[in-house]
Amino acid sequence: MSTRIEDIDKEKSFMGIWAEASSNASLGVALGAATISLAPIFVKWIVAAPSVVAFYRCVFALAFLFPFCFRQLRQRMEWKQRAFWGWAWLGGFGFAMDLWVWHRSIEYVGAGMATILCNMQVFVSGLVGYLFLKEKLTLRWVLSSCLAVVGVAFLVGIFGSTSFSREYVYGIAFGLLTAPFYTIYVFALRQIQVCDHRASIKTCMGAVLIFSAMFSFFIARVSQDSFSMTQNQFFLYLGLALGPQLLGWLMISKNLTKIPLATSGLLLLIQPVFAFVLGVVLFSERFSVLQCCGAVITITSIYVAAISRRSAKS
Numbered sequence: 001m002s003t004r005i006e007d008i009d010k011e012k013s014f015m016g017i018w019a020e021a022s023s024n025a026s027l028g029v030a031l032g033a034a035t036i037s038l039a040p041i042f043v044k045w046i047v048a049a050p051s052v053v054a055f056y057r058c059v060f061a062l063a064f065l066f067p068f069c070f071r072q073l074r075q076r077m078e079w080k081q082r083a084f085w086g087w088a089w090l091g092g093f094g095f096a097m098d099l100w101v102w103h104r105s106i107e108y109v110g111a112g113m114a115t116i117l118c119n120m121q122v123f124v125s126g127l128v129g130y131l132f133l134k135e136k137l138t139l140r141w142v143l144s145s146c147l148a149v150v151g152v153a154f155l156v157g158i159f160g161s162t163s164f165s166r167e168y169v170y171g172i173a174f175g176l177l178t179a180p181f182y183t184i185y186v187f188a189l190r191q192i193q194v195c196d197h198r199a200s201i202k203t204c205m206g207a208v209l210i211f212s213a214m215f216s217f218f219i220a221r222v223s224q225d226s227f228s229m230t231q232n233q234f235f236l237y238l239g240l241a242l243g244p245q246l247l248g249w250l251m252i253s254k255n256l257t258k259i260p261l262a263t264s265g266l267l268l269l270i271q272p273v274f275a276f277v278l279g280v281v282l283f284s285e286r287f288s289v290l291q292c293c294g295a296v297i298t299i300t301s302i303y304v305a306a307i308s309r310r311s312a313k314s
Contacts, residue, residue: 092211
């Protein structure tokens, strides 16, 4: 009887809940997307330079991940694995720049808008797939891209009475810049797996995080940002690395291909929607009716483009 009670207690533990969610593909993707949506919230709470947040995010995530990928990484420390490390270098650059511009966007325009803008990477990655991987683009994808432009115009307040301060414009620009940099990261991560089929996703992610931490450190040093942290910031960095950076992405990566296309596209939209809502609730981020309509149009366009592109792949 006591053994049974201990088993129940284990199942209720955090990792037990995570493992159980992963066994249910739809629930795993949903919880993964919800976990990732917390990333901009952690960034707002930490209150530090964007490059420093990116550095510690990568370092702490790598510390959690390293025991699971150290053996495979050590096996690849040789010249014939230069393609693996070359793509990891490019992915690390893309991810570091993606975090830097996204964190700046969060600082200037808020968690909600910055997260919706960064999801525009769906359209950039579609173009990259078309140009370099010979993937097809459907008419539905092209139309959704045009609709997304309209949605972003409403979201940022072009058709409203929003005042465009210098910081606000910078925030929008940085938010849109996340799309090409994130596309570089995803493209490089894909190429790592193409050139080395035996490398696990944890190993690929670990290799990329090594270079991401290096690039983020370099940016912080050039910007003369301080690496000091308070005790509260230390625990927030841990939460950011373990939650959105690792558990969220691992849950999505493990389960995404196990559920129908339309379902996966819809569940992934939990991330920008939750971030938008949490930004309003936790930080009193204000949006007009037109901006809210723009958010809905943009998110809908992202969903249509995502499922259209995956349909073209299949």
